[in-house]
Amino acid sequence: MTEPIGDGGDQVEVAHHGYISDKQQYLRRLRRIEGQARGLSRMIEEEKYCIDILTQVSALTRALQAVAMGLLDDHLEHCVMDAARVGGDEAEAKLKEASEAIGRLVRS
Amino acid sequence: MTEPIGDGGDQVEVAHHGYISDKQQYLRRLRRIEGQARGLSRMIEEEKYCIDILTQVSALTRALQAVAMGLLDDHLEHCVMDAARVGGDEAEAKLKEASEAIGRLVRS
Amino acid sequence: MTEPIGDGGDQVEVAHHGYISDKQQYLRRLRRIEGQARGLSRMIEEEKYCIDILTQVSALTRALQAVAMGLLDDHLEHCVMDAARVGGDEAEAKLKEASEAIGRLVRS
Amino acid sequence: MTEPIGDGGDQVEVAHHGYISDKQQYLRRLRRIEGQARGLSRMIEEEKYCIDILTQVSALTRALQAVAMGLLDDHLEHCVMDAARVGGDEAEAKLKEASEAIGRLVRS
Numbered sequence: 175m176t177e178p179i180g181d182g183g184d185q186v187e188v189a190h191h192g193y194i195s196d197k198q199q200y201l202r203r204l205r206r207i208e209g210q211a212r213g214l215s216r217m218i219e220e221e222k223y224c225i226d227i228l229t230q231v232s233a234l235t236r237a238l239q240a241v242a243m244g245l246l247d248d249h250l251e252h253c254v255m256d257a258a259r260v261g262g263d264e265a266e267a268k269l270k271e272a273s274e275a276i277g278r279l280v281r282s
Numbered sequence: 283m284t285e286p287i288g289d290g291g292d293q294v295e296v297a298h299h300g301y302i303s304d305k306q307q308y309l310r311r312l313r314r315i316e317g318q319a320r321g322l323s324r325m326i327e328e329e330k331y332c333i334d335i336l337t338q339v340s341a342l343t344r345a346l347q348a349v350a351m352g353l354l355d356d357h358l359e360h361c362v363m364d365a366a367r368v369g370g371d372e373a374e375a376k377l378k379e380a381s382e383a384i385g386r387l388v389r390s
Numbered sequence: 391m392t393e394p395i396g397d398g399g400d401q402v403e404v405a406h407h408g409y410i411s412d413k414q415q416y417l418r419r420l421r422r423i424e425g426q427a428r429g430l431s432r433m434i435e436e437e438k439y440c441i442d443i444l445t446q447v448s449a450l451t452r453a454l455q456a457v458a459m460g461l462l463d464d465h466l467e468h469c470v471m472d473a474a475r476v477g478g479d480e481a482e483a484k485l486k487e488a489s490e491a492i493g494r495l496v497r498s
Numbered sequence: 499m500t501e502p503i504g505d506g507g508d509q510v511e512v513a514h515h516g517y518i519s520d521k522q523q524y525l526r527r528l529r530r531i532e533g534q535a536r537g538l539s540r541m542i543e544e545e546k547y548c549i550d551i552l553t554q555v556s557a558l559t560r561a562l563q564a565v566a567m568g569l570l571d572d573h574l575e576h577c578v579m580d581a582a583r584v585g586g587d588e589a590e591a592k593l594k595e596a597s598e599a600i601g602r603l604v605r606s
Contacts, residue, residue, distance in 0.1 A: 200326045208319040215312040218305060224357035225383050231350040232386040235343055239604055242339040247597045249332035255589065258582030265579065273571045275333050278340040280563055280603050281497065347496055355489045363481065366474030373471065381463045387496050388455055389605065416542045424535040431528040434521060440573035441599050447566040448602040451559055458555040465548035491549050494556040
């Protein structure tokens with residue numbers, strides 16, 4: 175499952191986390207999220223209207239959920255599917271772990 | 283919507299936004315949230331395990347919701363309550379606006 | 391705050407819960423929700439496809455949230471606003487209680 | 499996709515929907531949920547205090563989410579895992595479908 179990149183070394187474990195293909199896209203989205211968080215601070219600093227701040231908090235929450243859903247899809251598609259093919263305890267453990275992560279997303 | 287108090291000056295916009303008393307606390311919490319967003323970028327950058335990233339996304343979402351609930355409480359306590367005492371269309375409008383913000387929080 | 395209706399008696403407390411005007415509408419919506427829950431049982435009984443059942447669960451959850459938002463609006467509009475006009479501890483207590491209910495809706 | 503069990507008959511479609519082992523448990527939980535919905539109607543009928551009704555709505559929503567998480571786990575464990583072992587378009591389609599169902603749960 176591990177695909178060493180470059181000369182390997184301590185990066186050996188790098189490549190098998192499924193989101194690698196979209197890494198730049200995730201980093202862009204997270205930079206935007208960071209900017210939104212900074213924007214919230216500025217709105218509080220400037221004492222903008224509460225309701226407008228709440229609207230921005232909802233937008234930020236939705237942006238985060240979209241990132242989470244993307245990461246989850248990548249994880250199911252790569253890591254969980256790979257484990258499914260291997261089967262046994264590994265598959266079961268991966269599934270249990272994914273299910274708990276989904277549960278946290280649903281409740282948060 | 284701005285209600286100047288006293289002789290105003292740079293406090294002109296200040297007084298009717300209920301969260302002023304806790305401004306520093308909100309700014310601290312938002313700085314922490316910004317740091318959490320930066321931490322997510324770092325985790326993606328270093329290609330940490332998806333499930334660990336998802337756990338951090340859930341934690342960040344909960345931190346944001348706690349800020350939102352705090353802002354909403356402040357808003358209801360000050361802005362909506364003040365409008366309630368005045369009554370009439372203003373009270374109704376404030377309530378409708380708060381209700382829509384709550385709806386966005388519930389669904390996000 | 392209590393407005394006795396009819397000859398009062400054990401109905402004395404009836405009228406001050408703000409949703410009275412829409413009572414029939416809420417009952418209709420809840421009957422539909424009950425029917426949706428019964429439909430879920432039937433789908434399980436007949437072993438329908440999981441994903442189709444999950445779609446119905448999401449629809450039922452949204453229907454419940456819509457009822458909750460309606461009840462909350464009514465509560466804010468009547469009970470909390472009335473308390474706001476009275477002011478003091480009563481207003482504060484009503485607001486705290488409403489805020490906790492909103493928090494439960496946001497997290498559930 | 500259909501794996502007839504026993505002599506088939508009208509059970510032909512039975513075996514590939516993963517929750518069969520827990521069918522009675524799901525039916526019990528859904529009967530309880532139906533009862534909770536009926537209880538909500540009764541509370542509205544008797545004009546109970548809004549906040550108490552909202553508390554029951556939150557409890558019902560959580561019960562529904564727990565059923566949804568159970569069904570999703572079963573679905574991932576059986577249907578998606580089986581598809582993963584087969585691989586190809588089927589696996590991809592199952593995963594996309596599951597991901598969309600998760601997205602609806604997260605947002606609802």
